Amino acid sequence: MRRALAIIAAATVAALFSASPTAADQVGTHKVLMPDDLRFTAAPASLPAGAEAAVLFGDPTKEGLFVMRLKAPQGYRIPPHMHPKAEVVSVVSGRMRLGLGAAADRASVEELPPGAFSIMPPGVAHYAFFDQETVIQIDGMGPWAIDYVNPKDDPRNQIAPAQR
Known part of the structure; x- marks a missing residue:
């Protein structure tokens, strides 16, 4: 009986591992990017x-694992928002001031220096201030989305000056 249970347990574990590909399977080939290889372009329209x-x-923008770096200029801010999936953020350089809640309050932010790591569960309202140029890395499962607490803060809802 114990032997039969052990075989069933082993088969179950093997099935679980074969059902979901490993990160190596998703990558396909080894890849290295050096800092000079990174090409920054305008951030998604969903960000200020x-x-x-x-x-x-x-x-x-698609299903699956992604890694993106965001370079925020001095004085940049991201109003209160949330994400439908967990967001993992690492501070690469500069400093990020991160706050929780539906209203941006500079007095209640936590300063994240280079090397800091944050994981934000889905649906938690948060905001960020950048008092100096800062690079953060965002790791997550796509598609990545951002939902602003106040729709007026969403850049996608703002009318371009030429259209006013």
């Missing part, structure tokens, strides 16, 4: 203007 982004791996 002024930031730049570089996708290091995957595609944030």
Whole structure:
């Protein structure tokens, strides 16, 4: 009986591992990007203007793992928002001031220096201030989305000056 249970347990574990590909299977080949290889372009339209982004791996607009770096200029801010999936953020350079809640309050932010790591569960309202040029890395499962607490803060809802 114990032998039969052990065989069933082993088969179950093997099935679980074969059902979901490993990260190595998803990558396909070894890849190295040096800092000079990164090409920053305008950040997604869902973020306030002024930031730049570089996708290091995957595609944030599609299902699956992605890695993206965001370069925020001095004075940049991201109003209160949330994400439908967990967001993992690492500070590469500069400093990010991260706050929780539906209203941006500079007095209650936590300063994240280079090397800091944050994981934000889905649906948790948060916001960020950048008092100096800062590069953060965002790792997550796509498609990446951002939902602003106040729709007026969403850059996609703002009318371009030429259209006013």
